[in-house]
Amino acid sequence: MRFPGCLIISTLCTAAALAAENTPLQVDGVFPGMTVFAPGAGSRSETGIGALIPWADRLWAVGYVAHIAGEGIGLYEIRDDMTMQRHPASVTGTFANRLVHWETLQAVIGPHVIDAEGNVRTIEPLTKHRLTATARHLVHPKTMVYFLTMEGLLFETDLETLETRELANVVNELGIEGQPHFKGAHTAQGRLVVANNTYEEPEFLGERASGCLGEWDGARWRVIERNPFVEVSGKQNPAPGQRYGNTLFATGWCKSAAILRVLHNGTWSRYLLPKASHAFDHTWNTEWMRIREAQTERYLMDLHGMFYELPALVYDGRIWGVRPIATHLRIVPDFCHWRGMFVMASDQTDNAVGQPQSGLWFGNIDALWSMGKPAGWGGPWWDTPVTPDEPSDPFLMTGFDKKCVHITHQSSETVGFTLEVDFLGDGTWQTYDALALRPGSYYHHEFPDGFSAHWIRVRVSRPCTATVYFTYS
Secondary structure, eight states: OOOHHHHHHHHHHHHHHHHHHHSOOOBTTBOGGGOEEOOSSOOOSBOEEEEEEEETTEEEEEEEOGGGOOOSOOEEEEOTTSOEEEOTTOOOSBBOOEEEETTTTEEEETTEEEETTOOEEEOGGGTTSOEEEEEEOSSOTTTEEEEEETTSEEEEEETTTOOEEEEEEHHHHHTOOSSOOEEEEEEETTEEEEEEOOOOHHHHTTSOOOOEEEEEOSSOEEEEESSOEEEEEEOSSHHHHHHTTOOEEEEEEOSSOEEEEEEETTEEEEEEEOBSOGGGOSTGGGTTOOEEEEETTEEEEEETTEEEEEOSOOBTTBOOOOEEEEEOOOOOOOEEEETTEEEEOOOOBBTTSSSOEEOOEEEOGGGGGGTOOOOEEEEEEEEEEEOTTOOOOOEEOTTOSOEEEEEEEOOSSOEEEEEEEESSSSSOOEEEEEEEEOTTOEEEEEOOTTOOOSEEEEEESSOEEEEEEEEEO
16 A cells, blocks of 8 residues: 555655656766767877857857867757757867857857857858967957967958958968967957967977967067967957956966966066976967956966966056966866856867867866865076066966075176065065075075965076076975
8 A cells, every 4th residue: 555645755756766867977077978079980180179158048169170180070069958969060170269249249169150049150261270269350340350270370250241351371470480389369459469389399499489479450460479378368348348458468488487478558568477287388288278257357367287366457557466276287278157167178088099089077166276286386587698687577476385496597707696576466576585696506495384475586686697496386
C-alpha cells in the first residue's frame, strides 16, 4: 500500500532524476560538452577559442586554427541551458577579434556580424584572413570599423553593406622585419593603435627588434616602441569612454620585464611589471593576453602569466592601483561575464599530443585569487646602457610578499645606485636606499616583510651598463 505522501516523494525524485539526466555534465566549472574539437585523427593544427562576446541573449564564441589550416570549427552559440552548437554560418579560420558596434546595434566576432536578434551575416572578403582585432573607425565611426590581420593588413568594413576594402600594409608602414604577428588594435584619442608581438632569439639577443607598438592618425603611421606588444584596449562604448578620458592601454614585454603603456589625454606613459613566467617569452606563447572590462567599470589584465586588477580611470595622468591577482600557465584568448558567471576561453591541446581541442571555464571571478600566489621576476634594466640621473621606468612592487633586488654593472669605475619608491602611486618619489658599487661587484637586498611601495625606480651616478632585477615571491 502506498500513501499519498510517498507518491509525491517518488514523483519528485523521478523528476529530479530526469532533470539530472538532462543537465550537462560539469566538473569545477568545466563543461566537457562545450569542448571545441578538430574532427578526426591526423589534424595538423591547434583548436583554440579565440573570442567570446555576450550578445542577443546568448554567449557567442569563435574558434581558431593555426595558419587557417584545419577544418570543422567556427562560430558557436551557447544558450542558457548550457548547450553549445556550431552556427550554420560557421567558417573555419584563425579568428580572435570581437567588438560591439553600438551605432548599428551589431556585434562583430571573427568575420561575422550579428544583429540584436541573433541573425548572422558573414563578411566574405575577410574569411581567408587571420583576424586578430576589430576597432572603431576614425572617420566613419557610425557605420564602419577596422579589421587588423595577423599579417599586418588593415581593412575597413561598412557594417551595413559589408563592403570591405584594404587600407594599408602595416608591416611596410612601420618598417617591421622578420615574420609579422599582429595582435591587438584599439581606437582612442584620435588614433588607431596596433600591436605586433614578434619575438624570437634575435630579439632576445638584441640583434633585431621586430616587435612593435604603432599608431595611425588616419594620415601617417608612427612607431611608439620597438618591443613585442600583444594587447591594445580601452573603453569599448564610446560615450562613457569620452567622459573618462578615453584612456588606452597597451601591453607587451622586453627582455627584462612586462610592459604596460598608457595613453591618456594624448600623452604616452610607460610602466614595468614582473613576468610571472619566462615560458611566455616568445611570439607564439603570448597569444592572446587580453585587457577586458570583466565587470562594469572593472578591468582585468592578463599579462605574461599573471592576472591583474587594472583601474579603468586615470587621475592626473598617472595609473594607480595596479594589483596582481594570481599567476597561471593558461593561454586565455578571451574572458567575459555571462549570466552571472565569469567565462574564460582557452587554447589547450594541439596536434603534438593528440586530437586538438579546447574548452571553456565557467565560475566566479573571485576564484582567480586562488589560482596561484602572485610571484615573478623582472626589473628596469638587463645589461642596459643607462644615463646618469635619468630615472628608470617605474617597476611594480605592491601585492607581493617577499621581495629582493639584484644589482650589477659593467663599468670600470664605482657607480652609485639610488633606489626610489612611490608608495602612494601618485608620482611622489622618496629615496629608499643609496649605495656605491665597485667594479666587478654584486649587490643584493632583501626588503623587509610587509614592505610594499606601489612603484620603485632606480638612478645611477655615472654612465654604465647595468642590471637591476627584482625577484618577488
